Amino acid sequence: MIEVQNIHKSFGDNHVLRGIDAKFEPGKISLIIGGSGSGKSTLLKCMVGLHAPEQGKVIYNGEDFTRMDFEARIPIRKEIGMLFQNSALFDSMTVEQNIIFPLEMFSEMSRSEKVDRANYCLERVNLAGRNKLYPAELSGGMKKRVGIARAISMSPKYLFVDEPNSGLDPETAILIDELISELTDEYQCTTVVVTHDMNSVMGIGDYILFLYKGQKWWEGSNKEIAHTDVEELNNFVFASPFMKAAKERF
Incomplete structure (x- = not known):
């Protein structure tokens, strides 16, 4: 907690x-x-x-x-694992090197163990086999997923x-x-x-x-938010017609 x-x-x-x-x-x-x-x-x-x-x-x-x-x-x-808004990947490092970076700082794993962990994290975010790509070769959604892979490389408690989801299309945001x-x-x-x-x-x-x-x-x-009478919250969350319709479903 x-x-x-x-x-x-x-x-x-x-x-x-x-x-x-x-x-x-x-x-x-x-x-x-x-x-x-x-x-x-x-x-x-x-x-x-x-x-x-x-x-x-x-x-x-x-x-x-x-x-x-x-x-x-x-x-x-x-x-602690952290995903920054712009993913904050190192442009000069490959995907694999970016994921291994926290392990280099904080773990005592062998080189092969670090690579194995990077491979596992890439599988978890559905990017298996992308180890040698550089950030410039990735889409925005892929960069977010690499950032998440790096964030979980140390099996975080937090x-x-x-x-x-900033800058992502709706389908990718849902993923x-x-x-x-x-x-x-x-x-x-x-x-x-x-x-x-x-x-x-x-x-x-x-x-x-x-x-x-x-x-x-x-x-x-999120169930309670649909029934709040706090004006400032309602104005923020349900400003669009789509969200107003969603509120009715709750």
């Missing part, structure tokens, strides 16, 4: 996060949603240690991550995903959602996804945290 308690984060005079509290449970997909500038990605970066909050705690299974120094954080970092769901179930990891994709919200949202102007405005499941 990951718990955030009273998280505040500012950049100069811009108070981006204003006292966020939330719990993210293992084996479930938690989605962080909200408009642009609401603090979604900032919260995610605070959770993984890329930003230091001015106030509050990020707790991994009872351990206060925010109070740890670099060395103390290493065991938890080994258990999986963080930032805008996995990415299904893959995230399958991997969450397989590893029973605590999965946290930042997204603007309302199809993801209605499809895989076990727990949804809605941020509005840097505050926690609502939390619940």
